[in-house]
Amino acid sequence: MRRAGFVVAAATALTLGAAGTGRADTTATAEVTASWGDRVRLQYSWTDRQTITGGTLRVTDATCDDRAVYASLTVTTGAGRTVPLGDRHNTGGCGTTAEFPDVTVSDPSGVLRMTLRICHPAPGGATATCETRYIGANPYRPDALRF
Structure with a gap:
């Protein structure tokens, strides 16, 4: 695996939650491109x-x-565990985008960070090439910035 760095957030905006709840959610958006050119948006x-x-x-x-591309998501919990949220594969081929509206997680010990890796298989079935291109820290957890 090649570590190509990380993006804390491409854009972060504060949006109000449901009317009457008084809560504010922080929305994070990461748009990254792998060194070989494929892209992900989270x-x-x-x-x-x-x-x-x-x-x-x-x-x-x-x-x-002619190689599929996929994204791998993990979170680090407040208890220090790394929990995989699974791989999301785009097998549609050239110029296609696969959308996965299922990124949700909750942990009683808290969620410190979300990590996004973008990968593609090597020719001939060898080990995939992956780059960690995004690590987002939970703004509600001051301890999330220590890693």
Whole structure:
């Protein structure tokens, strides 16, 4: 795996929650491009110290190199565990975008960080090439910035 750095957030905006709740959610958006050219866009909301909701991930095959592209999401919990949220594959081919509106997680110990990796398989079935391109810290957890 090649570590290509990370983006704390491409854009962060504060939006009001449902009327009458008095809560504010922080929406994070990350748009990243792998060194080989494929792209992912992740948008989700930090609801509180324990929860991520409303997430949508878009995985775009921009390279037209006859190799699928996929994104891998994990979270680090307040208890220090790394929990995989699964891989989301785009197998549609050249110029296609696969959308996954299912990025949600909650943990009683809290969620410190969300990590996004973008990957594509190597020719001939060898190990995939992956880059960690985004690490987002929970704004409701001051301890999330220590890693």
